[in-house]
Amino acid sequence: MLKIFKYLLLFLILLNIIYVISGTYFYPLASIDAIGIWLLKAKFFYLSGGFPLQFLKNPMFIYSHPHYSLLLPFVISVFYFLLGGVKEPLVVFIYPLTFIAILFIIYKLLRGFEFSQITALIFTYIYSMLSPLLALAGRKHVGEADIFILLANLLVVFIALKMFKNKVKNLGTILIVLIIMLASQIKLEGIFILVTLIFLPIPKKTKLISGFISLIPFLIWNFAAFYLRIPNDFGFLIPPLKEIFPRIFAIAGYVFLEMVKINNWYIFWPVFLLSICLLKSKNTFLKKFVIPSFLIISLLYFVVYLFSSINPATYVPPSIDRVLIQISPFYFLWFALLIKEILPKRFSQ
């Protein structure tokens, strides 16, 4: 019976993979941010054959958030150069491939916690079903950058687990530093992964040095954007005191509304929140790394929303699903570990 269930899960995961591949094939340009930001800037690189400063300064393309770091468009443009033209329908297949890599890493991560094959498959299936992930992997958000921040977070959790098991501490630190450097050049929030260094089982001095090195590309890009006067279409402000509380309530309200959005998350969030309230886990990695990293990174996102020059009503609703999926490796692992504790033995062994 369990064997049939195992094959059923494998089939359903495969169905999701075909679903995102089909979406990528039939709707390669479905996302407004893909054509307005990421693929547009890749085209800037390709057309200018170098650093596309003139394009970035052109007010016609201000929607592209010219001050965003440029690693992803640059990488896409390298593919354009290799393929000999702007071939979006081919390049966007990076997204379903990333989805497959994410599911594989999630499965391996769960196996690293001694989940049985069937339990690891159940949780991999649950993860693969989350709508914001499917959207980024090959449906309405294909061509955007968030899936790579998710991948970066997931890789950091995966490497950190190895480090907690007393394996590859030096190599692990180097890899995490590299991931933070790359993630910070994909999107601003990539730099939030820096927080995870605090909770790694390495000496304080190493944490400080790694933290400083991780920050270098982020600082260089921001300095360059300032020096080259690349326009910035939004920034940060300190709202008047009387506006702070309404902003906090608005952000919390929009997050809540997203969490109960059944089309995106089904009943994941109520189940997860109930699990946190009712269940306890003795897992050290969860307590010392996953939960603190998750809480501080979430707080940083909250601070960005709070002090952004864009009003929460405009900023939070269209972006919160992608923010929640970016940090999903932390809370999903938390959820999986809590449920593992109460599973019947025939499933958990």
Place this chain on the structure above:
Amino acid sequence: MKLSKTNFILGIVTVFIIFLFVKSADIGFKLFEEIKNPPAKITITPCSKKNLNSDYSKYLYNYFSLGVKC
């Protein structure tokens, strides 16, 4: 019979998974329909500014007209 909290959580996780199975069936049907009747590909005339009444079409116009001599 007393319902323990672990059984309660296991119960709702089971409901959640059944819910996902239903959603998977929906995805399967959608996929089947999509493959059977492929949607029309986006066709763009880079130099025509017609029908730029939505943000999406404006960005498409910007995107496709970029680098094209009109």
